[in-house]
Amino acid sequence: MAEYDETVVSEHDGIKELDNQLPRWWVILFQLSMVFAVVYMLWFHVLGFGQGQEGKYADNKSRAEAAQAARQSDLLASMDLGSPSTLGEVLSEGSDIYQANCASCHHSTARGLIGPNLTDAYWLNGSEFADTMHIIAKGKLEKGMQAWESSLSLRQRHAVASYLYSIRGSNPPEPVRAPEGDLIEGSDSPTYNL
Numbered sequence: 001m002a003e004y005d006e007t008v009v010s011e012h013d014g015i016k017e018l019d020n021q022l023p024r025w026w027v028i029l030f031q032l033s034m035v036f037a038v039v040y041m042l043w044f045h046v047l048g049f050g051q052g053q054e055g056k057y058a059d060n061k062s063r064a065e066a067a068q069a070a071r072q073s074d075l076l077a078s079m080d081l082g083s084p085s086t087l088g089e090v091l092s093e094g095s096d097i098y099q100a101n102c103a104s105c106h107h108s109t110a111r112g113l114i115g116p117n118l119t120d121a122y123w124l125n126g127s128e129f130a131d132t133m134h135i136i137a138k139g140k141l142e143k144g145m146q147a148w149e150s151s152l153s154l155r156q157r158h159a160v161a162s163y164l165y166s167i168r169g170s171n172p173p174e175p176v177r178a179p180e181g182d183l184i185e186g187s188d189s190p191t192y193n194l
Ligand code: HEC
Pocket: 097, 098, 101, 102, 103, 104, 105, 106, 114, 115, 116, 118, 122, 123, 124, 125, 126, 132, 135, 136, 140, 143, 144, 145, 146, 148, 160, 161, 164, 180, 181
């Protein structure tokens, strides 16, 4: 079969429509693209063997989330929760937690309101960092101090306790709540027993 067939199919206003065959390579490509479309549709949309954009996105997302969780638990493991942190980001998180949850009873400057002054050297429940961590977790319900272990994570309690440590001895302006508890020398310093 000649590639160009001069047979005139129709002619209008001097424009001829010829009966040309499409080139074989073109027809084969066209047919292959139809086969491809059918296979593609079955593979991705009917049988579900292939992973589409959404599946890939979900996969990558869960991988990234797992990596982030691993990084966080590494960070937590590398952080010594038994002593106060002096890292700026931990203290600023602690400050935010304090203002949101604790300022209503201890005042925004921690000078004391319903609860005791947390910046002085007098302590009802001990002056060590572990004591602060303990009372924050367990509270003292009969005296009106809430237990925070169910609403603040260990990391958050560590952050707020570190913040409190950092503002020890900050001498907030009057009126400061009268001292309560035992005087423990030096415990109004952010470097106490570090
Ligand atoms: C509803 C009021 C209230 C809230 C809210 C509150 N506290 Fe207290 N807190 C108290 C009271 C009252 C005490 C005194 C308990 C006692 O008599 O032993 C106290 C005691 C403490 C103590 C021990 C002080 C000492 O002298 O031994 C620390 C530390 C403390 N709170 C930290 C916090 C932190 C941190 C938060 C926020 C996460 C918080 N509190 C929220 C009322 C509150």
